[in-house]
Amino acid sequence: MNTQPKPDATLFLASSVHDMKNSISVMLGSVQRFLAQAGPEQTEFHRDMAQMLYEIQLINGNLIQLLTLYKLGNDLYPFNAETQEIAEFAHTAVSHVQPLLNSRGIRIELDLEENCYWEFDGDLVNGIIVNAMNNAANYTRSTIHLGVATVAGALEIRVEDDGSGFPQRMLDEGLAAMRGVDFSTGSTGLGLYFAAVSARLHRNRQEEGSIRLENGGRLGGGCFIVRLP
């Protein structure tokens, strides 16, 4: 009988992230430098670099999501809700995706409630929104709309696009993810699951945060909505 313990990758998940993050940081820095030196935005080199930047950010995003889920599963995630100024929070989130949007000629449209402050874990919600905007960039035709407003005692963040909207299958699977059902098909699985779990951590007065997917909205395409009590 085999008495050797089974290999356990989770042991190394947390410890190897330090090195991976350093590598990602250096790659990101280099690509940004190439982009800055690349000249006009229409060249093929510029487009390639922008694509590379996007891929690096995708790896970074996935890494954070995996690690966060691992920590949440073991009660190790240091959840801390702090007062965020909405305009500043939104602009910082947009700065993550701006180079990608520029290279693809996608317009970003902001509609932010003025003088609005809300309590939430800035890192988690930033992760959700950046992921949603990256996703929208792949499906939109020309514009992404980021709207933040207080609605019925909760903060609602909407990422909308003018693409052809979510297919019915995704709307259904999205609902499944929000209920915490484990499904593992395609890359949208991790992102939505992470978003649902992270939103749910935000609790106030018996109410918990949630996400939902819709079609329509201002631009007539897909809408990704986070609601934080």
Place this chain on the structure above:
Amino acid sequence: MSVTDDNKLIANSNYLVVDDFPGMRGTLSMVLRNCGVNPKNIDTASNGSEAIKTLSRKKYDVVLCDFNLGDGKTGAHVLEEAKYRSLIGPSCCWIMVTAEKTTDTVMGSAESQPDAYLIKPVTEAILISRLQKIRAKKESFIEIDRAIAGRDYLQAIQLCDERAINDKANAIELLRVKCDLLTRTGQSDKARATYENVLASRDVPWAQLGLARIHMLDEDFESAAGLLEQLVDNNRSYLEAYDYLAEAHQALGQNDKAEATLERALALSPNSHVRQRAMGDLSLKTGKLDRAEKAFRKTVTLAEHSVRKSPEAYLGLAKTVSAKSNPQEALNVLEQMNKKFSGEEVRLKGKSVEGLIYHQSGNAEKAKEVAQELSSMLESSSTRIDSAAKREMAELLLATGEHEKGLALLQAEVMNNPEDKANLAAVREIFRKTGFEDQGAVLVEASRKEAMDMMNAGTLLAKEGDFAQAIDKLRSALEKMPANVRLLLNSAHIMITYMEKSGANADLINEVRRNLLTANQLAPAEQRFLLLMNRLKVLE
């Protein structure tokens, strides 16, 4: 401040980048250059010691420091030491750069809290927005911090209120600081009302913790434990709450629960030397010596690189090893401690534990010799030592035949705290253990009465209008009981009343302030402190 002014400020500041990985140093420097910073204003350091050297040579406006610096010091250690040695001023922005968000990095001790954490990768937009946010916050808090540093708590509370009106971004933090100050100055009623007000509109963990702390100050440990249990269930990574919960459990005599609570917190964050020490203390108390030894050893290792390391872990370890019948090893631990720490308090406590080790191992002759040394050291010392250590010293003196000195020590403890029931009980227990039960009971009662009489004598004279004599009496009473909180406050009240009647004088004002601050340190929950400070302020 306009955006252009902000950008100019960012471009014209001095920066230090601390990272063990050359590629990261290069990347962070590049991010700074892209923000408009002149390369001449960017210095780098590759480890903790180098960072400390660099910081002591030059003043930096911003420090970007990786949390994980390879072997030796972590970023938290560097920050702690830089603050402790005043290598950075209050206006310095310290940003900790981390690969990931962990309980260790985010929930560390207050002393080692940076102005912000940034998770890699750091981009220009994020850095600029974070620096602007930090600057705005510093601007909001600079006067408050100054008032707190000058112990002008009333002014600090007033400033919190004024600032909160227009500063929505920091309103919550201002409220939190204000509540903390209210609790610290004995106004727990107001603090409680504010916490309840906050909680009426939102479930806010810090307000729940604040309420629990007030219950603890009121010695309502039952309610505190209930609140805290709920708090950690809903906020599993709120380490501070675990620490208070363990304290509440101990106060209720529920040592098993306290152990379980500390264990949960240590599983989340095993690298806090303060928490490891709490575990060591508790395990030593409950006689779980193996675990105590493990916790104390870990404390010593963890605190190695910290400027705030304390000799207590060594003392605890020595006591534990001695209780495990290993006197030679225990003496070695003390020797290590004496090499690492200096100061009268350490020497006195070390001597006391040394005597205990000999006593426990049955070496009566050597124990007596050490006790005599301790006795003459105490004779010439004026260092204030905590009650628990004092009682240990007295126990050693009584057990080794140094009766007179042992009795005198315990008498002083009783007179300083004549109304503290837990202290009186602990003193009686020592008398019982050392075979002085009857004599001790008489002495405790006599000392308690003498203290109360001396405290009342001054008050009576003042009531009769003889302030000169009253103040004389109070001063000689304070000489005998320098840590008696009620006496400190009574004397302040009488001296202030005297000045209100016949004019202020600077020396007396200073004397009163000193006494009040001592009382506040000894008993933070005492309500009269702030009222008296208020009256003193009018006289200045």
